[in-house]
Amino acid sequence: MKDYIITAENIQLLVNDVLKQGWDVVSESKTGVNFNAIKDASELAIKSDSKPSKLSMKDFFFPKTEPLFFYRQSHDGVELVDASPIEKKTLFLGAKPCDAAAIPVLSKVFNWDYKDEFYNKRVENSVVVSLKCNYSDDYCFCTSIGLSQKAEQGSDAMLTEQQDGSYFLHIVTEKGDEFFKMYSQYLKDTQAENNKPVESKYPEPAVKFDQGKVKGWLDANFEHDFWNNLGDVCLGCGQCTFVCPTCHCFDIVDENCNYHEGGRMKNWDSCQLCLFTKHASGHNPRDGQTKRYRQRIQHKFKYYEDKFNEVLCTGCGRCTRGCGVGIDIGGIMERIDKF
Amino acid sequence: MAELKEIAKELLTSGTVAYIIGYASEKNDKTVPFIARTVEDAEKLVFTHHSVNNLSVYLKRIKKPESGKVGLVVKGCDLKAVVALIQESQSKREDIYIISPKCNTVVSDNTKPWNKDNIASKCLSCEVRTPSLFDATFGEIETVELPSDEQIELIKKVEAMSTSEKWEFWKNEFEKCVKCYACRQACPLCYCDQCIVDKASPRWIDSSATVQGNFAWNMIRAFHLSGRCIGCEECNRVCPVDIPLSLLNRKMSMFAVSEYDYKAGTSIEEPTLVGTYKLTDNEDFIK
Numbered sequence: 001m002k003d004y005i006i007t008a009e010n011i012q013l014l015v016n017d018v019l020k021q022g023w024d025v026v027s028e029s030k031t032g033v034n035f036n037a038i039k040d041a042s043e044l045a046i047k048s049d050s051k052p053s054k055l056s057m058k059d060f061f062f063p064k065t066e067p068l069f070f071y072r073q074s075h076d077g078v079e080l081v082d083a084s085p086i087e088k089k090t091l092f093l094g095a096k097p098c099d100a101a102a103i104p105v106l107s108k109v110f111n112w113d114y115k116d117e118f119y120n121k122r123v124e125n126s127v128v129v130s131l132k133c134n135y136s137d138d139y140c141f142c143t144s145i146g147l148s149q150k151a152e153q154g155s156d157a158m159l160t161e162q163q164d165g166s167y168f169l170h171i172v173t174e175k176g177d178e179f180f181k182m183y184s185q186y187l188k189d190t191q192a193e194n195n196k197p198v199e200s201k202y203p204e205p206a207v208k209f210d211q212g213k214v215k216g217w218l219d220a221n222f223e224h225d226f227w228n229n230l231g232d233v234c235l236g237c238g239q240c241t242f243v244c245p246t247c248h249c250f251d252i253v254d255e256n257c258n259y260h261e262g263g264r265m266k267n268w269d270s271c272q273l274c275l276f277t278k279h280a281s282g283h284n285p286r287d288g289q290t291k292r293y294r295q296r297i298q299h300k301f302k303y304y305e306d307k308f309n310e311v312l313c314t315g316c317g318r319c320t321r322g323c324g325v326g327i328d329i330g331g332i333m334e335r336i337d338k339f
Numbered sequence: 340m341a342e343l344k345e346i347a348k349e350l351l352t353s354g355t356v357a358y359i360i361g362y363a364s365e366k367n368d369k370t371v372p373f374i375a376r377t378v379e380d381a382e383k384l385v386f387t388h389h390s391v392n393n394l395s396v397y398l399k400r401i402k403k404p405e406s407g408k409v410g411l412v413v414k415g416c417d418l419k420a421v422v423a424l425i426q427e428s429q430s431k432r433e434d435i436y437i438i439s440p441k442c443n444t445v446v447s448d449n450t451k452p453w454n455k456d457n458i459a460s461k462c463l464s465c466e467v468r469t470p471s472l473f474d475a476t477f478g479e480i481e482t483v484e485l486p487s488d489e490q491i492e493l494i495k496k497v498e499a500m501s502t503s504e505k506w507e508f509w510k511n512e513f514e515k516c517v518k519c520y521a522c523r524q525a526c527p528l529c530y531c532d533q534c535i536v537d538k539a540s541p542r543w544i545d546s547s548a549t550v551q552g553n554f555a556w557n558m559i560r561a562f563h564l565s566g567r568c569i570g571c572e573e574c575n576r577v578c579p580v581d582i583p584l585s586l587l588n589r590k591m592s593m594f595a596v597s598e599y600d601y602k603a604g605t606s607i608e609e610p611t612l613v614g615t616y617k618l619t620d621n622e623d624f625i626k
Contacts (some may be wrong), residue, residue, distance in 0.1 A: 033515065033581050054579050055517070064517050065547040137450075138366045233372040235400065237521035239579045255545050255552075265547045268517065275537050321450075324525050324577030325392060326371030 001171035003190050008165050010186035012041035015093065017183060024090040026060055028053045035060060037090075046094035048134040048161045049201060052316050056245035057092060057099050061122045062106065064242075064268045068118075068252070072261040083263075086121040091179075092128045098142050098316040100130040100154035102245035108308045109248055118266075127179045130155040131167075134200035139317030141207035141330040147315055149200070161198045168197065207330035209337035211301065211311060217336050218302040222294075226339075230297075230332065231290025233325045238270030240296065240319035240327070246312045249276075271295050297332065342477035343412070346438055347381035350410050356436050357404030360397045361412035362390040369449050372397070375410075386412060386478070388453035391445045393417040393571040396527040398430050408436040415442055415467030419569035419604025420527035422472065426604070426611050427567075429530055439470035441478040444485075455484050460585070461572045463488040472607075494586055494593075509554070515580035516553040518546065522560065522574035522584055528567050535559060557584070565591040566612035569604035598624075 006014070015025050019040070029036040030045045034055040038044060070081040092100075103123060110116040133142075133149035142148055152158055156176030160168040169187065171177045180187060241247040251269035254262045269276060272292050278284045286292050304312035313329075320328045343361075350356045361384040363373035370389045374397075375381045395417050398409065413421060418439055424430040444462040446453045463485050470476060497508060520536070523529040536544050536556055544559065545552035560574075561584075568588040575585040595601045598621045601612040 031581070054581070065549055065552070232374050232401070233397070235396065235521075235524040237524035237577070238517075238519035239521040239577065242517045242519045243579050251546065253542070253546055255542075255547050267547050270519065273520065275539070322577075322579045324521060324573070326365050326369060326449075328365065331366075 001173075001177055003171065004169040004180070004187040005162075005190055005195075006159070006167050006169050006187055008167070011046070011093075011167065012044065014183050014186045015041040015044060015091075018091050022089075024088050025093060026057065026090055027093045028095075035092075035095075044093065046131060046159075048131050048198065050135060051137065051321070052096055052098065052135075052318055054318065054322060055243050056102065056316065056318060057095055058102060058106065058245050058248075060090065060092070061103065061126070062110075062119055062248060062250075062268075066118060066266045067263045068266055070261070070263045073259070083118075086118060086125065088125060090122075090126045092126060092130075094159070095128060095130045095155075096133045096135075096316070097130050097149060097151040097153075097155065097158070098133070098140075098147060098314040099245055100128050101142075101147055101151055101314045103128065103154035105246050105304075105308075105310060105312060105314070106248055108310075109304075112308070127156050127175060128154060129157045129159060129176070132158060132160040132197070134161065134198060134202065136200075136202040136205045137317065137321075138206060139320040139328065139330060140205040140315060141209070141317065141333070142315035143205050144207060144209045144330075144333065145211050145311050145313055145315050149204075162195045163198055164195055166195065168195075205315070207334060209330075209333040211333075214301055214333055214336045215305055217339055218298055222298070226336075227290050227294045230327070231288060231293045234272070234289040234293050234327060235325055236272055236274060236289050236292065237324070238268075238273050239322050239324065240329075241270040241272055242268055243318040243322050245314055245316060245318070246300075271299070293327070297329070301333070343384055343386055343438070343440070344381055346475045346477065347375055347384050347410065348378050350436060351375065351378055351381055354407055356410035357407035359384065359410030359412065359436075359438070360394045360401070361410075361438075362386060362392070362394075367450065368452060374401070384412070386440050388443065388445055389449055390414070391449055391459065391576065393420060393525075393527055393573045395420040395424065396525060396573070398424060398435070398527070399530040403434070408434055410436045410438060412438045412440070414445070415439060415470040416461055416465055416569075417527075417571050418467070418470055418472060420571060421604075422607055423528055423567060423569055423604040423611075424530075425607050426609065427528075427614075432607060436475070437470075437473045438475045438477075439473035440476060441470070441480045442468045443478075443481045444468070444483050455486055458483075458485060459572065459576075460488065460490045461570055464491075490583075490585060490589065493583070494590055497586060498590075510550060512582045513553040513557055514550060515582060516548055516557065517580060518548045518553070518556065519579060521577040521579060525573040525577040526564070527571070527573075528564060528569070529560070557582070557587070561587040561591060564588055566595040566599070566601060567603050568592055 024037045026035050026037050028045050035057040067083045072079045110119040152172045156173045158170045249269045250266050255265050277286045300312040347359050359375040362370040363383045364385050365371045368389050372392050444458050446457050447459045451457050544555045572585045
């Protein structure tokens with residue numbers, strides 16, 4: 001695929017053009033909390049050396065709450081009404097590689113058996129332009145799970161910040177190519193430039209573990225004293241799973257209903273919450289935080305790999321940064337690696 | 340710090356306590372909750388400006404020991420939660436060995452160094468840096484220069500808003516809520532065996548993270564903590580989407596003081612605000 005140069009000013013012009021075409025443009029919010037659909041290019045916050053936002057962008061593919069259909073009961077029976085179709089096209093701009101990389105991971109589970117048309121439609125309607133990451137802290141570990149600060153998985157194109165403030169645009173997919181062809185007036189040929197990428201102020205992520213070795217230990221140690229200590233201080237909130245770009249469990253409930261009508265909602269759920277595995281009988285096979293936290297680690301670094309041949313994690317570190325009691329998933333992996 | 344380790348070792352060796360809930364160092368200066376069960380564990384205990392967590396939350400979350408007390412390292416501010424739990428018959432004073440340090444304020448952002456601009460808002464109006472209820476104490480009080488209390492200014496700002504402006508303000512905040520319930524889980528006084536949002540049959544509150552469901556959850560929690568919240572601000576700290584939950588709780592606490600002259604978690608002997616009725620209680624807000 002071809003590469004281009006795009007100036008910061010031209011990104012702004014391009015974004016306003018895209019908005020005029022009726023697309024949504026989603027970027028990290030300036031507050032650093034989440035991703036937002038912006039109304040004007042001036043709201044863009046493209047920073048290669050910022051900490052990942054607290055929430056990932058998965059909400060835009062797999063919303064925290066989403067109606068599947070509505071129902072209405074009358075004398076003639078039950079009438080089902082489809083949820084509004086997903087038609088909006090969306091440009092994701094400036095996502096970190098660890099955020100973009102979550103999309104192909106999620107796509108596997110949402111297409112493994114039942115094909116989730118809501119999720120698939122959103123992916124189909126999106127163009128993801130990520131930004132090479134120049135950040136790292138004590139909680140990042142993309143390099144330990146086969147990704148990196150310039151990993152292209154899930155990106156249709158990738159920007160790299162240049163020393164003169166412009167961006168090197170590398171097209172990754174056909175979809176990215178088609179998109180940027182529509183806005184070629186904002187792109188410059190790379191030959192005309194003699195520029196260098198910005199160098200990161202941060203070193204490579206310091207957390208290092210060998211995922212193969214960790215997987216081997218997890219295969220053999222479902223029961224181990226190690227787990228007991230981990231669950232000790234976990235308070236059992238769902239923060240880690242909800243901020244995670246790859247956690248994808250959901251619950252289905254009927255809501256907003258009276259006797260005659262309501263909607264069937266698909267809501268984020270979390271293996272860390274006490275109701276998650278509670279049976280109708282009252283029995284709960286994962287009856288404590290130790291078992292629930294073990295499930296999180298096993299699902300991410302063993303079960304998902306067993307089934308889909310990749311880990312359910314992009315090493316973004318959000319779960320650890322946000323954990324109220326400092327449970328450090330990268331640190332746990334390092335400890336397992338040393339067993 | 341040496342004092343704390345010595346106290347802990349003695350308590351564990353003598354069998355006075357079964358374990359001690361305290362803080363251990365993590366990466367950089369950060370500290371995390373840690374349960375010391377052995378003398379070796381006691382060596383890891385620390386208390387620093389980064390000891391932010393209110394560890395009294397674990398009194399109701401960790402199984403009670405079969406013999407011995409629970410040792411608890413607890414700051415003066417968080418100690419109010421222990422008092423409230425005893426007032427509400429959730430813990431017994433004789434079951435807890437309270438190790439309460441003299442505290443020189445804690446950080447707001449646990450990943451950054453402690454300094455004048457990085458001090459938790461709850462420290463700015465703290466009157467209990469020297470604890471009054473303890474079995475053991477340690478440390479020395481130092482003079483700390485405090486920044487201005489921006490939170491109280493924000494409360495005044497919200498108070499001055501019109502109803503529709505308040506609605507907009509809270510709608511924008513609650514829209515972000517993902518219903519992770521970290522606020523509830525980190526709260527020492529959110530100890531219901533079954534929270535109303537976990538009641539699935541019948542379901543009283545929408546579990547969907549819609550504006551409606553989010554308002555229902557956050558308002559019910561604020562009401563349920565009215566006159567009970569001791570102001571540790573753990574809910575505010577752990578919220579992954581930065582909803583300023585302390586504004587609600589602090590406003591309700593101010594109301595408990597102005598209307599009923601009641602401060603939650605002040606005295607073990609004092610009856611709770613919501614558990615008592617006096618003929619002189621102000622009723623003019625009931626319409």
